[in-house]
Amino acid sequence: MSAAIDERVTDEVEALEAILLDDVVVKREDDVPKSIETVVHPSTGDDVDQQFVCVTLEVKLTSKYPDNSPEVTLRNPRGLDDETLANINSQVKKKLKECLGQPVVFELIELIRESLTESNLPSGQCVICLYGFTEGDIFIKTQCYHHFHSHCLASHLIAGKKYYQEEMDKLPNWQQMQAPPYQQTCPVCRCPMACDVEALKRAPLPVQSITAKPFSLTAELKALQTKMASLLAHQIAKGGVVGMGDTGPPPLTITSPSDNDEESNATSSTAPEPTKPEPRHNGQNGAHGNHSNENSTPGSPQTRPAYRGPYRGFNRRGKPGRRSRGGQAATR
Structure with a gap:
């Protein structure tokens, strides 16, 4: 030292x-x-x-x-x-x-x-129900020192696991096998935790949720509604709200592969049969007709609907009725 x-x-x-x-x-x-x-x-x-x-x-x-x-x-x-x-x-x-x-x-x-x-009683609000902690409440402290009413945390974890399973069901089987199992996380900091949901469900509701006064529309709330309505109208007039008063192109929509497959099946079931090329006759075809009749095939890009299936790059070998790497129709 x-x-x-x-x-x-x-x-x-x-x-x-x-x-x-x-x-x-x-x-x-x-x-x-x-x-x-x-x-x-x-x-x-x-x-x-x-x-x-x-x-x-x-x-x-x-x-x-x-x-x-x-x-x-x-x-x-x-x-x-x-x-x-x-x-x-x-x-x-x-x-x-x-x-x-x-x-x-x-x-x-x-x-x-x-x-x-x-002050060894959690102050503030339960971030799930937004009610405070009072005498008679049964609450839980997580490993990361965040506090929730036991009943509220049980409802949150049940809803989170249900949403996780719904999203898993949308994935193909091979992705479901590789996906990590459901993990309980803290609603505040997302730290992993382990809770007995069945025990939490048996806890009573928060005391303030039972003793709270019935909702009533006060003058303060009415003034706030008027203010927010005026703000919304201003945002719509300036084009700041998507989907309301917007005459431009529709916003971007994110779809999953299953949505593309369903749309492709629906399109193919209602699409007309592709036209077959007419036989070649001398003197009746123009300069452009010779190329189209010789190289066109049933279901060519000129006659079939737009492709909406999986990405074409996954299969690049030339097959009958599909384009090869050179951009021409594959023939045998």
Whole structure:
């Protein structure tokens, strides 16, 4: 350790590593501590499943720390709304002023832990139903520290698996065999997770969804409807809404190979029989007639409907009735 490092900083870092073990990360440059990072959870004893909130504390040590205050950042809050997070930040700034001139990292960890313990109930809304979390709600915390009502998450996972199966049924068999199996993911961050859907389904509905007042069209909503209708009319007049008042070409439609096959079958069933070439008679065919009668075949591009099947490039060998690589009709 360099002699230029303040002994107070050295003692603090050693104490943090001895107490927090692997839960603290100390970043060094040339053996000089530059930043300290740790994830702070509420105090729940050994019951980790009851820790519903957390936040990452990052402390960047300045060159004159602890005589100068370090740079403190709270990152990746989980289960905390903006108001709770702002309150914690305010307490951190106050603690930095009180402890100026002495190591403060451990004090900050304890301060944040106490605040999280008092707010150890997910704040904000369930992103599935948009109702908040109240007393009596049964909710679940994912491995990525996102919270949902158990009943809402069950409905989301059931709908997601149903949509996955519908999309799989549209694929050919060889693609279905190569496709990965269905994987449950977090509705917020898409991290993989594993939940017992049947157990989640047995949970009751969110309390606020039952006790919420019936919907009524208030004056505020009516004013908002009028404003949005005026905005929509302006967008239509400027051509900003596709499909309404648009006299131009239709928008691009993305189809699957099965759609092309169905359209091709429907076209071929209603298309007229291709005309056969008339026999050649001397003196009755013009300059263009000689080429068309000699080289044309039944179902040539001049008489058959436009090709809508799979990509032609998959079969490039010349066959009767199809074009070869040279662009002429293949003959035997």
